[in-house]
Amino acid sequence: MTEPHFDREIDRSHMQVSDEVAIQIEKMNKWYGQFHVLRDIDLTVNRGERIVIAGPSGSGKSTLIRCINRLEEHQSGKIIVDGTELTSDLKNIDKVRSEVGMVFQHFNLFPHLTILENCTLAPIWVRKIPKKEAIETAMHFLEKVKIPEQAHKYPGMLSGGQQQRVAIARSLCMKPRIMLFDEPTSALDPEMIKEVLDTMIELAEEGMTMLCVTHEMGFAQAVANRVIFMDQGQIVEQNNPHDFFNNPQSDRTKLFLSQILGH
Amino acid sequence: MSDTHAQTVAYVRDTMLEPKPAPSTQTGAVKWLRDNLFSSWLNAALTVAGLLVVYLLFTHFFPWFRHSVWNADSLKECRDIITGEFGEGATGACWGVIRERWHQFMFGFYPPELYWRPVLVFVLLFVALAPILFTHLPRALLSFSAIYPLLAIWLLWGGSVWPVVMTGAGFVLGYLALKLLGNVNGIIAGIAAFAVPILFWMFAVGPIDDLLKQIVPISIQSVDSDEFGGFLLAITIGVGGIVMSLPLGIILALGRQSDMFLVKSFSVIFIEFIRGVPLITLLFVASLLLNYFLPPGTSFDIILRVMILVTLFAAAYIAEVIRGGLAALPRGQYEAADALGLDYWKAQRFIILPQALKISIPGIVSTFIGMFKDTTLVVFVGLFDPLKGIPDFIRSVFEWKGIYWEPFIFVGAIFFILNFSMSRYSMYLERKLKRDHR
Numbered sequence: 189m190t191e192p193h194f195d196r197e198i199d200r201s202h203m204q205v206s207d208e209v210a211i212q213i214e215k216m217n218k219w220y221g222q223f224h225v226l227r228d229i230d231l232t233v234n235r236g237e238r239i240v241i242a243g244p245s246g247s248g249k250s251t252l253i254r255c256i257n258r259l260e261e262h263q264s265g266k267i268i269v270d271g272t273e274l275t276s277d278l279k280n281i282d283k284v285r286s287e288v289g290m291v292f293q294h295f296n297l298f299p300h301l302t303i304l305e306n307c308t309l310a311p312i313w314v315r316k317i318p319k320k321e322a323i324e325t326a327m328h329f330l331e332k333v334k335i336p337e338q339a340h341k342y343p344g345m346l347s348g349g350q351q352q353r354v355a356i357a358r359s360l361c362m363k364p365r366i367m368l369f370d371e372p373t374s375a376l377d378p379e380m381i382k383e384v385l386d387t388m389i390e391l392a393e394e395g396m397t398m399l400c401v402t403h404e405m406g407f408a409q410a411v412a413n414r415v416i417f418m419d420q421g422q423i424v425e426q427n428n429p430h431d432f433f434n435n436p437q438s439d440r441t442k443l444f445l446s447q448i449l450g451h
Numbered sequence: 452m453s454d455t456h457a458q459t460v461a462y463v464r465d466t467m468l469e470p471k472p473a474p475s476t477q478t479g480a481v482k483w484l485r486d487n488l489f490s491s492w493l494n495a496a497l498t499v500a501g502l503l504v505v506y507l508l509f510t511h512f513f514p515w516f517r518h519s520v521w522n523a524d525s526l527k528e529c530r531d532i533i534t535g536e537f538g539e540g541a542t543g544a545c546w547g548v549i550r551e552r553w554h555q556f557m558f559g560f561y562p563p564e565l566y567w568r569p570v571l572v573f574v575l576l577f578v579a580l581a582p583i584l585f586t587h588l589p590r591a592l593l594s595f596s597a598i599y600p601l602l603a604i605w606l607l608w609g610g611s612v613w614p615v616v617m618t619g620a621g622f623v624l625g626y627l628a629l630k631l632l633g634n635v636n637g638i639i640a641g642i643a644a645f646a647v648p649i650l651f652w653m654f655a656v657g658p659i660d661d662l663l664k665q666i667v668p669i670s671i672q673s674v675d676s677d678e679f680g681g682f683l684l685a686i687t688i689g690v691g692g693i694v695m696s697l698p699l700g701i702i703l704a705l706g707r708q709s710d711m712f713l714v715k716s717f718s719v720i721f722i723e724f725i726r727g728v729p730l731i732t733l734l735f736v737a738s739l740l741l742n743y744f745l746p747p748g749t750s751f752d753i754i755l756r757v758m759i760l761v762t763l764f765a766a767a768y769i770a771e772v773i774r775g776g777l778a779a780l781p782r783g784q785y786e787a788a789d790a791l792g793l794d795y796w797k798a799q800r801f802i803i804l805p806q807a808l809k810i811s812i813p814g815i816v817s818t819f820i821g822m823f824k825d826t827t828l829v830v831f832v833g834l835f836d837p838l839k840g841i842p843d844f845i846r847s848v849f850e851w852k853g854i855y856w857e858p859f860i861f862v863g864a865i866f867f868i869l870n871f872s873m874s875r876y877s878m879y880l881e882r883k884l885k886r887d888h889r
């Protein structure tokens with residue numbers, strides 16, 4: 189595991205957690221056929237929280253965060269996002285999806301559209317924002333992720349790190365209140381990981397509610413206010429990063445940490 | 452001492468030699484021949500055999516082409532000229548039949564004084580296609596493409612302008628219904644977009660038509676469907692089929708992927724049924740069976756009937772080609788569209804279909820080419836296709852009895868030109884899309 193060194197002090201002035209609940213998950217279960225992927229998940233995320241989800245491969249981390257924007261359907265229990273309960277009602281699903289941004293491991297940019305078009309499509313057609321305004325917003329966020337000069341290129345012309353930053357900008361253009369990250373740096377070459385993590389740190393500094401599935405423990409220590417450890421479809425342990433890394437409670441967490449930190 | 456420097460430097464070259472070309476065994480024709488035709492014993496043997504075949508074909512057919520006769524008004528006259536010029540027993544091509552009957556190959560029995568109408572329709576076809584095929588042209592031209600089908604129908608068949616205008620009005624009403632109700636409820640709007648034009652055509656068009664015909668009688672000489680023939684017929688059916696089968700094919704492909712059981716089963720059954728049945732069967736359905744299903748008294752144009760079944764036929768194949776394109780898209784594209792909150796139709800329109808269609812271009816164009824060639828099968832339902840219907844008619848005339856190869860070669864050459872251009876365009880499109888996106 190690489191531990192990126194963050195060369196600046198992280199500004200915590202906006203990183204306050206409010207009492208307001210952003211995501212509430214109660215007794216949630218999910219099966220793939222006979223296979224019980226998520227078991228009795230209970231999780232409350234407050235607005236402004238930055239949560240890192242860790243755990244061995246196949247433990248259900250992706251499935252959990254994909255349930256939050258209904259890319260996967262849960263079979264029992266409750267998921268309430270921003271006051272809207274996720275049911276099979278399409279209206280609710282659309283409402284939640286327009287509030288929740290998601291960044292994927294493999295970027296999933298639209299290869300036939302330019303970077304700018306990637307960023308303006310949903311604001312124009314989902315949020316019904318005038319095209320001119322959508323372009324301004326898109327350029328604002330592309331500047332934020334430091335690639336405004338690539339706006340008229342196609343995704344295939346960009347490096348992996350640049351593509352992932354575009355994917356983050358694309359999500360931000362919808363002005364989401366919650367951001368989900370599913371291993372955003374796992375498909376990247378080591379030298380590009382830092383540029384993406386820097387973008388994510390900036391987002392955290394602005395007070396965004398974030399759920400990140402990641403193995404970047406340096407990032408977790410620097411910005412997370414809670415680390416969740418999952419194994420076999422269950423939340424095994426959760427704690428603040430300092431205690432999570434220095435004083436893990438369960439054996440499975442200890443084993444996982446020893447493997448991933450290479451001690 | 453004038454030549455000091457000649458002593459200080461032992462040798463100075465004062466003329467530059469031209470660089471020598473590489474030995475002829477390493478470049479040019481010889482190298483090419485060696486690499487491509489004689490690289491091994493097997494290759495060399497195949498080359499020799501190939502040359503032999505080419506030689507035999509050439510010596511066999513060349514005299515026939517060399518003895519071509521253009522200016523003759525009957526097969527007998529042709530033969531006399533060939534015998535006279537090249538001696539007893541010489542054979543030759545008699546292109547006189549093409550010179551004298553080319554208009555029938557092109558237009559069938561369309562009234563000659565009205566040839567300008569199909570010609571105009573053909574020229575306008577390119578005007579209508581241009582903004583669709585070449586995306587850098589001004590988008591405003593697309594409005595002409597939209598009205599072109601109705602304009603073409605009116606020019607080809609003639610008659611009063613009002614039925615055609617009313618057909619167009621039906622589409623406009625459907626569109627307005629979709630727009631106006633779209634803000635209220637998507638499903639109601641969708642149903643209205645279908646129901647309004649159909650009700651309009653069924654009940655309102657007749658009376659309005661009659662009224663307008665009396666008040667503003669705009670009409671041109673009408674031409675019957677049995678007067679169509681040759682390439683006019685093939686291109687009319689072909690282009691009509693292409694234009695209608697692409698959207699239908701897309702809908703069927705999406706239907707086949709749908710989660711809705713009814714939609715999915717209907718699409719699967721339709722596609723598999725059509726693909727399992729020969730086109731000829733469908734053409735017989737068009738010519739014979741369809742009349743049983745229609746209310747008595749309605750006359751339903753035979754070309755239109757054939758065009759509809761050719762469309763259904765091609766649509767089933769196109770649906771399968773597009774399904775391949777849809778399947779080739781990574782799941783992540785659907786997920787990203789979902790995560791951004793795009794609904795099903797928007798995701799299809801902006802994300803999925805543009806990419807799936809791009810992947811499917813070669814298959815779609817192949818289907819179109821196949822369909823265009825298959826239009827010659829309409830000969831079996833009594834229409835005069837250019838390959839058999841028209842030549843058979845010409846052969847039935849005394850002067851051209853016994854003429855055989857010339858019409859095939861002529862018609863084949865025209866089919867080749869048309870299909871080859873389609874194939875080239877599809878390659879251009881593939882290259883352009885590749886270049887754009889990488």
Ligand SMILES: Nc1ncnc2c1ncn2[C@@H]1O[C@H](COP(=O)(O)OP(=O)(O)O)[C@@H](O)[C@H]1O
Binds near residue numbers: 225243250
């Ligand atoms: N679509 C699916 N169908 C069946 N099983 C699946 C599917 N997606 C994931 N799984 C299984 O569910 C488990 C959890 O997957 P995932 O959430 O992707 O794990 P993680 O992200 O923690 O590696 C894995 O065992 C995986 O094989």
Ligand SMILES: [Mg+2]
Binds near residue numbers: 250251
């Ligand atoms: Mg995963």
